[in-house]
Amino acid sequence: MLTEPMPASPVGQIRQEDLPALLEAGKAIWDSVYSTKKPILAEVRKAGTEGGHRIPHLTAADPDANRLIHDVYTATERAWLSAPQELADLHAGLIPSGAGSFETVLPTLLFVNGETRPLGYATYGGLVRAAVQGMPMDSLRHMARLLVGLPAEFLGYCGLEQLWSFTRALPELPRPARSRRFPECGEPAGPLRQLFGWLESAPVPVGRRRSPAPAAPPRNGPPVVNQLPERTDAVVIGGGVIGSSIACRLAEAGVGTVLLERGALGSGSSGTTAGVVRTYFPGKPLISSLAVRSLAAYHALAERTGIDLGLQRIGLLVLFTEDHQVQDFRHTQAAQQAAGVDVELVTAAEAARLNPLVDERTILAAAWSPEAYACDPAAIVRGYATAAQQAGAILRTETPVTGIDPDGRVHTPAGSIRADTVVCAAGPWAGTVAAMADVRLPVTTYPVDMLLTDTPSSAPSDPLPMTMHPSSLRIRSWGDRILVGMGRPAPDETRQAWLQRVSHHLGTAFPALAGNGLETGWSGDLDVSPDGMAFIGRDPARPFLYAAGFSGQGLCQAPAAGEIIRDLVLDKESWTDTSGLSTARCLSGSAETG
Numbered sequence: 001m002l003t004e005p006m007p008a009s010p011v012g013q014i015r016q017e018d019l020p021a022l023l024e025a026g027k028a029i030w031d032s033v034y035s036t037k038k039p040i041l042a043e044v045r046k047a048g049t050e051g052g053h054r055i056p057h058l059t060a061a062d063p064d065a066n067r068l069i070h071d072v073y074t075a076t077e078r079a080w081l082s083a084p085q086e087l088a089d090l091h092a093g094l095i096p097s098g099a100g101s102f103e104t105v106l107p108t109l110l111f112v113n114g115e116t117r118p119l120g121y122a123t124y125g126g127l128v129r130a131a132v133q134g135m136p137m138d139s140l141r142h143m144a145r146l147l148v149g150l151p152a153e154f155l156g157y158c159g160l161e162q163l164w165s166f167t168r169a170l171p172e173l174p175r176p177a178r179s180r181r182f183p184e185c186g187e188p189a190g191p192l193r194q195l196f197g198w199l200e201s202a203p204v205p206v207g208r209r210r211s212p213a214p215a216a217p218p219r220n221g222p223p224v225v226n227q228l229p230e231r232t233d234a235v236v237i238g239g240g241v242i243g244s245s246i247a248c249r250l251a252e253a254g255v256g257t258v259l260l261e262r263g264a265l266g267s268g269s270s271g272t273t274a275g276v277v278r279t280y281f282p283g284k285p286l287i288s289s290l291a292v293r294s295l296a297a298y299h300a301l302a303e304r305t306g307i308d309l310g311l312q313r314i315g316l317l318v319l320f321t322e323d324h325q326v327q328d329f330r331h332t333q334a335a336q337q338a339a340g341v342d343v344e345l346v347t348a349a350e351a352a353r354l355n356p357l358v359d360e361r362t363i364l365a366a367a368w369s370p371e372a373y374a375c376d377p378a379a380i381v382r383g384y385a386t387a388a389q390q391a392g393a394i395l396r397t398e399t400p401v402t403g404i405d406p407d408g409r410v411h412t413p414a415g416s417i418r419a420d421t422v423v424c425a426a427g428p429w430a431g432t433v434a435a436m437a438d439v440r441l442p443v444t445t446y447p448v449d450m451l452l453t454d455t456p457s458s459a460p461s462d463p464l465p466m467t468m469h470p471s472s473l474r475i476r477s478w479g480d481r482i483l484v485g486m487g488r489p490a491p492d493e494t495r496q497a498w499l500q501r502v503s504h505h506l507g508t509a510f511p512a513l514a515g516n517g518l519e520t521g522w523s524g525d526l527d528v529s530p531d532g533m534a535f536i537g538r539d540p541a542r543p544f545l546y547a548a549g550f551s552g553q554g555l556c557q558a559p560a561a562g563e564i565i566r567d568l569v570l571d572k573e574s575w576t577d578t579s580g581l582s583t584a585r586c587l588s589g590s591a592e593t594g
Contacts, residue, residue: 021227068166069128070522074271074378075162075264089227090159112158113364115151119163123147161398162250162264228417229394232256234569235410235417237433238425240270241377242554243546244384244395245562246425251391253566258417259385259393260363260410262400262429266381269427269554272448272524274476274485275377276466277556278316280343280369283328285335287533287553290560292340293575295371297559298380307383310376314476315465317355317464318367319509325470326365343369352418355467356460357475357510372466374476377555384558401426404437408543418535421569423545425561428525439539442586443549446528450521451502456512469509473502482513483521526552530586536564537582546583 008294014022032040090112127148131140133371148167156164236247239261247259261267266450278299279291302309320326329345336343344367351366352358358366385395396414409418424441426433434441456476463477473486484506489498499518507514529535529549534548534557547561564581567574 006260067231071267074266086159096427119151119454227414231259231418234421235419236423239265240427241270241558243425244381245558246565247393247568248384248388249562251388251393257393260399261397265385266378269526270377277375278372281343285339288341289339291556294557305383309379312374314374314463316369316372317465317467319363319469320365321470329367342371343367355464357512359511421543425547427527430527437544439544443527446526447488449488449523451518452481452521453516453518453547455482458512471505473505530592536561537569
């Protein structure tokens with residue numbers, strides 16, 4: 001979305017055979033600017049190279065810097081194919097602070113464009129490179145204070161709240177008491193106040209409702225109105241893979257849908273996992289049936305949207321080191337196969353062939369399920385979000401929910417909206433969101449750390465399967481490295497002791513990795529249920545639905561969860577018996593494991 005027309009600089013010679021295509025492109029641009037007003041997606045690449053965007057997913061040693069880089073990566077991925085809502089609001093003159101509202105839209109756009117380019121191209125790019133190269137966090141904060149504080153604060157005022165939030169997350173910028181650069185909305189100020197105000201919302205205590213942020217005084221025009229529709233059929237709270245899937249299913253079924261996400265799309269649990277979609281869940285055939293249906297839906301999504309979800313079949317290998325584990329597999333294999341899972345028992349030697357890093361002397365056998373795929377979680381979220389928007393859903397990011405009234409009115413800093421049905425898909429925040437509606441959702445937050453280690457020279461060139469060890473250790477290929485997961489430190493365990501424990505299990509289960517150093521990949525929070533199975537259902541006393549507690553498995557179940565919630569909203573019979581997914585199994589004390 002352009003902020004102003006710009007002449008292009010020549011970068012090479014035009015070939016005669018390219019003239020017809022250039023004429024066609026020129027006509028399309030002319031029509032877009034002066035007729036259709038529709039945006040044009042453009043891609044610049046070297047001739048003869050493969051199309052598609054590829055953003056390098058960089059990692060840093062510092063966990064805080066790494067988490068921020070991951071959030072920036074996710075937001076950038078999201079913005080490739082659809083303009084962020086905050087940019088659309090800026091173009092429409094609907095910024096909460098009033099910037100661009102009083103016949104000053106074009107100057108505001110020009111200011112934003114002039115500040116964003118150098119900030120993004122030079123400053124933020126330099127900070128990311130410095131973080132990846134190991135610059136200490138204190139030095140990064142000092143750089144940020146010197147280079148990005150004031151322009152980022154200004155851009156946040158002009159509506160680019162996500163960019164401002166990224167800046168605040170890195171340097172924890174100290175600000176003068178009620179900054180004279182951008183006074184708080186409502187304070188008396190000079191003429192500058194009419195265009196450049198202060199836009200920072202104070203933090204809201206958990207479970208309490210706050211009024212919408214105050215608008216600029218109506219000096220030369222009306223006050224800023226509620227940015228949300230007055231009412232809708234369904235509000236979906238949470239913009240990860242679960243929430244975006246639900247929004248897509250509801251909108252495509254003709255349900256008026258508004259999705260509210262507290263940060264960027266996919267910035268919660270969806271970006272925390274190992275990025276694998278599998279169908280085999282030992283001992284949980286109900287969950288396996290959801291995963292089988294979801295995998296088919298992902299293939300269909302990629303086909304109908306044309307979005308590359310990064311699906312690459314790698315397979316799943318579950319190692320058994322005790323006799324009872326082998327017997328448990330034999331007893332549940334029929335139920336798994338009835339759920340549609342392709343899984344078989346293989347010998348220790350066969351397991352070592354499937355993953356040459358496995359020491360067959362340390363295991364008895366293994367379960368092998370070929371239908372497991374590496375994927376791109378950000379692309380999946382983007383695919384469902386794009387489909388939801390195309391079906392008429394409204395998606396609002398950087399819009400945390402601050403309260404839910406008994407009549408279905410949902411409150412946010414951007415305004416309030418009344419919904420016939422509220423759907424909670426808020427991941428690690430699901431319990432807090434449910435409590436706002438006086439609903440008990442027994443979901444806890446579980447922090448996890450993902451680690452990276454070097455791939456030994458003896459490893460095959462093909463990607464390793466996702467391999468799970470009874471110790472809870474799991475590994476898989478991650479580019480030219482190996483991704484390692486084993487939960488988090490115990491409550492009474494230091495991080496160093498935990499890393500030593502992970503290293504010990506790693507060297508025992510996979511001798512070729514013995515002695516390898518472990519580096520922080522990324523960390524985040526999962527929403528976990530008491531029995532490790534998701535909660536998908538409806539509160540019996542109010543129009544409040546929930547899809548949470550996926551315990552790190554949401555990526556594998558999101559499409560099916562979207563279908564189940566859609567059927568509940570429409571009061572239709574579901575394709576499967578969902579009674580075992582209700583919170584009643586835990587709240588009544590009769591938990592079942594599926």
